[in-house]
Amino acid sequence: MNAADRFDQYLEHLSEGLGHADRRAGLRGYCTGLMLPLSRKSVEPMAARVDPTHASARHQALHHFVAKAEWSHDEMLRRVCQWVIPKMDFTGGGWWIIDDTGFPKKGRHSVGVARQYCGVLGKQDNCQVAVSVSLASTQASLPVAWQLYLPEDWAADPERRLKAGVPEQMRFATKTQIALQQLQALLVAGAPKHCVLADAGYGVDNAFRQALSDMGLAYAVGVTSAVVVWPPGVVPLPPEPYSGMGRPPVMPRRTSALQPMSVKTLAQSLPSKAFQNISWREGTNETLTGRFAAVRVRHAGDNTGKARLRPEQWLLIEWPADEAEPRKYILSTLPEETPIHALVGIAYQRWRIERDYQDLKQDFGLGHYEGRGWRGFHHHAALSIAAYGFLMAERLEADKSVGGKKNFAARQVPPLPKDYIPRGSPARPAARDNFDHHAAPAAELSADRQTRAVSLLRQSKRKATLMT
Template sequence: MSAAERFDLYLEHLSEGLGHADRHAGLRGYCTGLMLPLSRKSVEPMAARVDPMHASARHQALHHFVAKAQWSDTQMLRRVCQWVMPKMDFSQGGWWIIDDTGFPKKGRHSVGVTRQYCGMLGKQDNCQVAVSISLASNQGSLPVAWQLYLPEDWAADRERRAKAGVPEEVHFATKTLIALQQLRTLLDEGAPRHCVLADAGYGVDNAFRQALSDMGLLYAVGVTSAVVVWPPGIQPLPPKRYSGMGRPAVVPRRTTTLQPMSVKALAMSLPPEAFQTITWREGTNTPLRERFAAVRVRHAGGNVGKARLRPEQWLLIEWPASDAEPSKYFLSTLPQDTPINELVSVAHQRWRIERDYQDLKRDFGLGHYEGRGWRGFHHHAALSIAAYGFLMAERLVADKPAGGKKNFIERKVPALPEDYIPRGSPARAAPRGNVDHDAAPSAELPTDRSSRAVPLLRQVKHKASLVTQ
């Protein structure tokens, strides 16, 4: 079976969740456009390349499909997951990776735009931020949940909500709460209970970590140097005896000589022999290795206040030999007998979601949507992930590098006529009052992607629930 035939089967599988048959052409056109080597993957340039002889009509059809049509982006992601995940090998374990990503945006009318930290820029600026969860194995990872973070000023502004089409049931929620709800939904649909990975923006929240434990999930999450723990071998005094009045005390007692300490202070107090150099994976040019120490601690609070006595867990410390102090800290509930090299390997699997975002933005137009509405934002992201998911599945089952297959759709698209004038050119100007534009880097598809050959599993059609193994 050729790649084009597999692409047809893939689109047929995704189309079953669209509701109406007249949306199938929109799905094919949009995914095809996202997979072409265009520098800009918004609706207009994709329509001009996919159907150059009827660019105006195709532009209107694709815009309606992504911005107006009432199909579920959540169900789309589930169907992508159903296609890709059976081709991944989870025999050596899997991970849920939580993160968020930003999209620089001008103005104030695009849904969710406000001045906030944008990881893409590395600073505070006008942007949109979305929270996602990827399901990962040693072979790769794929986003399976995606939701825009709606800042408080947006959540409280009825007029802007109405113009952007924000659903009534969407209220303000922190990024950690969004991620936890995404996880609960996935687990309710039958998803496996893999270990959860997240950076310090999530891991520093004690309530977030406790919620993961309450869901029966192990975790390995980053924390800041200010997090307070009871060091190894220190057993805090039990809470004060209940007097019969008020609430029983739950906070362990502290004395002048019995105090918890920050993870930074604990790391600085460890002897040099507590650290060992560990290699966790092969990098682009050289193996990735660093000095680490792992000790058993009990969480003793957060950045502020105190907390009840918690079970022991791992504190993993990363301290480059050339630095004056440790660079990273992780708390993990992996079993007590977990070797330190496994702790290091698991904690550093987060790089996969960074690669997801890089590929999705560079190659599949994730940040190129120019509309302002809630529905279009989520539809565009789901379709970008769908295009990404197909090529990921191709890499998983290919016997040769996927770079040779990335252009199979492009070859089916007719070349542009010499006298063709694209919409929006000076000779054919159109108003742009309802879209936002932002510069984007070139999205040329790389040709040197590596692949790993695995057996092609028989594809079984499912209802739109999460089936991964």
């Protein structure tokens, strides 16, 4: 079976979650467009390449499919998982990776746009931000949950909500709250309880870490240097005896000799022999190696130290020998017997989500959606992940058959018609032979290829769960 036939099977599987058979052409056309090497993967250029002889009609059809049609992006992601995750090998471990990514955006009418921190720009600017959860193994990772962060001023503005089609039940939630809701939904659907990885933007929130523990999930999350802990070997005194008035005391008592300290101060108090050089993976050009120390601590409360006594957990510190102070701090509830090499290897699996975002944005048009509505924003993201998921599944299968050779399906571009006029251009523009600056041989994955029923995939009408 060649790649085009497997693509047919994949689309057949996804289309069973669309609700109406007439949406299948939209699914095929949109996913095909996202997989073509176009410099811009918004609806118009994709329509022109997918169906060059009927570009205007295909543009309208694809726009309706992504922006208006009432199908569930959550169901689309679930079906992508059903196809890709069974091909991932979890014998070396599995992880849930939480992160968010920004999309620079002008104006104020696109759903969720606000002046906020944008990681792509590295500063505060007008942008949209989405929160995601990815499932990762030692081979690959895949976003399995995706939701736009709706700032407070948007959540409280009924006029803008109505125009952008924000669902009525959507209320303001912080990014950490969104991530916890996503994880809870995954667990309810039968997902396994893997360790959770997140950066300090999430990990510094004590309520977030406690919620992960309450869900039965181990974690390895970044924290800031100001977080306060009880250092190794220090056992604080129990709370003051209850007087019978008010709430019983919960904070441990302190003396001049029993005081918590910031993780930065603790790191600076450690002897140099507490640190060792550890390599955790092969990078593009060299093995990635760092200088680490790991100690057992108890969290004592953000930067004030005012919190009830918590169980012991790991504090992992990365401190390069040539830098004046530590680079990273990570709190983890992985078992006490976890060796430092394994602790570093797990905590630093978070790089995979950065690679997901990079590939999705550069190769699958994740940030190219030009509409303003809630539905279109989530539909476009789900379809970008669907296209990404197919090629990931192809790579995973190729890795099994040819010992790791990356044998992706060919992605070629059909030519533009000579009389095609891009929207917004003068009525009689000059010839555009170099539109998008790509050559244009015939496409292997045709948007009009006839699909065939596959009985195995039709069995998925039953309620499915995420299994690894």
